[in-house]
Amino acid sequence: xxxxxxxxxxxxxxxxxxxxxxxxxxxxxxxxxxxxxxxxxxxxxxxxxxxxxxxxxxxxxxxxxxxxxxxxxxxxxxxxxxxxxxxxxxxxxxxxxxxxxxxxxxxxxxxxxxxxxxxxxxxxxxxxxxxxxxx
Amino acid sequence: xxxxxxxxxxxxxxxxxxxxxxxxxxxxxxxxxxxxxxxxxxxxxxxxxxxxxxxxxxxxxxxxxxxxxxxxxxxxxxxxxxxxxxxxxxxxxxxxxxxxxxxxxxxxxxxxxxxxxxxxxxxxxxxxxxxxxxxxxxxxxxxxxxxxxxxxxxxxxxxxxxxxxxxxxxxxxxxxxxxxxxxxxxxxxxxxxxxxxxxxxxxxxxxxxxxxxxxxxxxxxxxxxxxxxxxxxxxxxxxxxxxxxxxxxxxxxxxxxxxxxxxxxxxxxxxxxxxxxxxxxxxxxxxxxxxxxxxxxxxxxxxxxxxxxxxxxxxxxxxxxxxxxxxxxxxxxxxxxxxxxxxxxxxxxxxxxxxxxxxxxxxxxxxxxxxxxxxxxxxxxxxxxxxxxxxxxx
Numbered sequence: 001x002x003x004x005x006x007x008x009x010x011x012x013x014x015x016x017x018x019x020x021x022x023x024x025x026x027x028x029x030x031x032x033x034x035x036x037x038x039x040x041x042x043x044x045x046x047x048x049x050x051x052x053x054x055x056x057x058x059x060x061x062x063x064x065x066x067x068x069x070x071x072x073x074x075x076x077x078x079x080x081x082x083x084x085x086x087x088x089x090x091x092x093x094x095x096x097x098x099x100x101x102x103x104x105x106x107x108x109x110x111x112x113x114x115x116x117x118x119x120x121x122x123x124x125x126x127x128x129x130x131x132x133x134x135x
Numbered sequence: 136x137x138x139x140x141x142x143x144x145x146x147x148x149x150x151x152x153x154x155x156x157x158x159x160x161x162x163x164x165x166x167x168x169x170x171x172x173x174x175x176x177x178x179x180x181x182x183x184x185x186x187x188x189x190x191x192x193x194x195x196x197x198x199x200x201x202x203x204x205x206x207x208x209x210x211x212x213x214x215x216x217x218x219x220x221x222x223x224x225x226x227x228x229x230x231x232x233x234x235x236x237x238x239x240x241x242x243x244x245x246x247x248x249x250x251x252x253x254x255x256x257x258x259x260x261x262x263x264x265x266x267x268x269x270x271x272x273x274x275x276x277x278x279x280x281x282x283x284x285x286x287x288x289x290x291x292x293x294x295x296x297x298x299x300x301x302x303x304x305x306x307x308x309x310x311x312x313x314x315x316x317x318x319x320x321x322x323x324x325x326x327x328x329x330x331x332x333x334x335x336x337x338x339x340x341x342x343x344x345x346x347x348x349x350x351x352x353x354x355x356x357x358x359x360x361x362x363x364x365x366x367x368x369x370x371x372x373x374x375x376x377x378x379x380x381x382x383x384x385x386x387x388x389x390x391x392x393x394x395x396x397x398x399x400x401x402x403x404x405x406x407x408x409x410x411x412x413x414x415x416x417x418x419x420x421x422x423x424x425x426x427x428x429x430x431x432x433x434x435x436x437x438x439x440x441x442x443x444x445x446x447x448x449x450x451x452x453x454x455x456x457x458x459x460x461x462x463x464x465x466x467x468x469x470x471x472x473x474x475x476x477x478x479x480x481x482x483x484x485x486x487x488x489x490x491x492x493x494x495x496x497x498x499x500x501x502x503x504x505x506x507x508x509x510x511x512x513x514x515x516x517x518x519x520x521x522x523x524x525x526x527x528x529x
Contacts, residue, residue, distance in 0.1 A: 007281040015278060041279050047391070067298035067399070072343035075286035084346075087285045089294055089394050097394050101283040112301035129282050 004078040008125045015042040017056050022128045025120045029096060031057040040096035061118030062135060063092040070107045086110050090132050104133035144414055147234045148371035148378035149525065151180025151364035152489040157477035158328035159254050160358035165195045168360035169250030170208045172482075176362040181375030182244060187364070189215040189242030191232050193225035193249045193480065205248075215242040222514025223428055224386065225249065226361075226482040227521035231384040233365040243366060249482040250360025257356050289353055289431065290345045291517050295399035296433035297347055302400065302448065307347060309451035310432035311338040314351040314474055316459045317429065321471025323461075323500045328355055329475040352432040354473035361482035363489070372528070379489045382507070383417065383524035385410025393517035402434075403520035404441035404511060411509075411522035419443035422524075423505040424491050425465055426484035428513040429472040438511055439465075442522075466502045481512040485523065492527050 011019045018041075021028035029038045034051035038059060045052045068088035074080045086102040088110065102110055103119065116132035123129055153175025155168040163171075169192065177184050190213045194201020201218040215236045219225045226249050233245035280286075299305045315335055321327035333351060341349035371378035387406035389398040412418055419442055429435045436450035444465055445453035459467040470476040470487040477483060488508035494501060505527075512521040 006284070009278040009282050011278060019278075066394075067294040067301070069290050069293040069297060069348075070346035071284060071290070073345060076281070076284060079284040082284060085284060087283050087290060099280050099283060099285050099394070112298055123282075127282070131283070 005125065006078040006123065007076070008123065009127050009129065014044055018042050019127060021056070021058070022120060022130055023126075025128060026058050027061045027118045027130055028056045028058050029094070030054045038092075038094045038096050040098050059092055059094045063090045063116055063132070065089070065102070065110060065112055065114045065116060066091040066097055067112055068102065068110050070110075088132065090116060101129075101131040102133070103131050141414055141416070143234055143238055144382055144416065145380045145526075146368055147237055147365055147381045148368045148528070149230070149363050149381065149485070149489050150366050150371040150374050150376060150378060151176040151178075151182065152486045153177075153179050153362055154326070154483060154486055155250060155360040157326050157359045157483075158357055160252070161255050163252065163255075163358060165250045165252040165360070166198070166204055166208060168252060168358060169205060169248050169362065172248055172250060172360035172362040173205070173209060173246055176246070176248070176364050179376060180364040182364060182366075184209065184211065186244045187211050187213070187246050189213050189233060189236055189245030191215075191217055191219060191229040191245060191247050193220065193229065194218045195251055209246075211246075213242070215245065221388070221519040221521070222516070223430065223480040224388075224512040224514045224519035224521040226480060226485055227384060227510060227512040227523040228386060230363065230365055230381065230485065230523060231386065231521065234381055234384070237365065237367055243370070245365045246362060247365060248360060248362030249480055251479055252358045253356040253478065254358045287345065288517075289348050291393055292431040292433055293345050293348045294394070295437065296431070299400060299433065299437065300347060303451065305436065305451040307339075308335070309436060309454055310347070310352055311335055312454045313429070313432040313435045313459065314338055316454075316457075317468045317472045318475045320461065320469050321475035324470050324476055327471045327476040328357055329471065333475075348431060348433075351474070354430045354478040355475070357477035357479060359477040359479035359483065361479055361486045363485055368528070377493055378528045379492045380526045380528055381523070382526045383411040383413070383415025383522075385412075385414065385522045387520050388515070389518040398518065400437065401447065402437050402441050402513070403518060404438045404513065404522065407511075407520040407522040408442045411524050415524040415526075417507060417524060421507050422465065422509045424469060424488070424502040424508045425467045426469070426488045426508065426510045427467055427472070428481050428484065428511045429468055429474050430478070430513065432474065434513060435467070438513070442509065442511070461499075461502065469500070469502060480514060484510050484512070488523070488525050492525055
């Protein structure tokens with residue numbers, strides 16, 4: 001069962017542009033035109049000030065590990081060959097936090113507070129998924 | 136801010152409490168488990184079933200309009216009836232809604248409860264296991280998680296545990312202390328799902344699930360249900376059991392998200408508990424026993440801090456002191472909790488709180504001189520919380 005494909009992102013209407021940018025290896029988030037703040041996951045109104053006036057803007061891709069976990073158990077058969085693997089909560093320099101993967105470092109070496117940068121994992125199905133590597 | 140009114144303090148009581156069989160009940164649906172618990176709660180209270188004119192329950196996620204099906208199976212037409220959906224915070228929320236309904240004349244006698252068949256569902260086939268553990272599509276975000284292999288409630292709570300370890304030096308041994316102490320309580324409870332002792336050595340050697348959590352940091356998959364009868368304190372005094380008064384309750388919901396702000400470290404238990412303490416006119420020092428929502432070991436530690444039993448960051452040393460044991464400073468999860476008795480999303484914690492306050496347990500199970508119990512509920516997507524403070528009648 002280990003050859004089962006990893007789940008492809010199935011974009012909600014609000015996040016289509018996030019995934020389109022990711023295919024171009026750009027990390028873009030909605031940014032409020034009223035208060036200037038970014039947010040994630042994408043929605044059509046700013047959760048900071050409720051303005052619906054926003055634009056998609058590229059962010060730095062820089063951030064740090066707010067927290068993380070290491071999967072030893074296989075929950076989904078597509079990840080059978082990946083364990084142990086890390087899932088982290090990344091706090092971007094621009095503020096928003098996102099659940100993501102960590103690459104380029106052994107799971108046991110990951111630490112809270114570790115500086116990371118976004119890289120892109122091109123998936124066989126055509127999607128490109130932002131993950132993070134040590135900065 | 137409007138708080139639960141202090142004039143709701145002590146006006147209602149839990150007059151009956153019951154559970155279904157706990158653990159493994161293949162072939163019994165979640166609805167039938169709740170019916171079993173409800174029948175036991177009704178019998179415990181001594182009321183006639185036709186006196187029940189309110190039903191508030193949490194349905195399993197796959198059952199629409201759950202309260203209607205429970206009413207049908209119990210043969211009850213209810214004046215006030217609804218299903219709540221705050222995950223593990225639902226059971227105490229149901230009791231709080233019952234008090235408000237009774238106070239305002241919408242009902243006189245309310246059945247609250249919850250049942251689930253989680254053991255049967257996860258053990259019937261590999262397909263159902265995967266479907267259960269990866270959650271139904273309707274509940275799960277289709278992006279921002281699954282593509283990274285982010286599945287399961289354990290990982291979400293483990294994020295909090297890992298950060299707590301980072302901030303405060305909390306250790307795996309601290310989490311282990313919680314698992315070991317609750318198992319010891321379960322061995323005193325003949326109904327508990329777990330029957331074997333758990334040593335710290337076995338805890339250290341446990342199978343890893345999603346670090347920092349291993350198997351014994353995770354609550355059980357259980358077929359289990361519990362139910363309570365809530366009525367006015369005056370009415371309860373005429374019934375079979377000594378009334379257990381509802382002294383305070385509170386709720387809080389960090390809907391901005393578990394991963395937002397500081398929510399995975401200072402949980403919604405803080406504001407929920409403060410509201411409940413204010414309503415009851417009590418503080419953490421007044422609590423004789425706590426029944427804490429223990430979906431994972433870390434959540435016990437975080438809530439003990441949030442409820443003020445120790446300072447933020449000191450939960451590890453607090454549990455290491457033996458405080459949670461039956462003879463400790465704060466006997467906690469005295470039935471074994473969801474880690475070792477059975478997991479029915481917090482309803483069994485309410486039942487245990489009621490039973491401790493009746494003083495009917497044998498020595499070795501009874502919390503000596505327990506007058507006040509604090510019970511917590513936690514759930515939804517880790518952000519909904521509810522608190523119940525119960526007390527013996529004067």
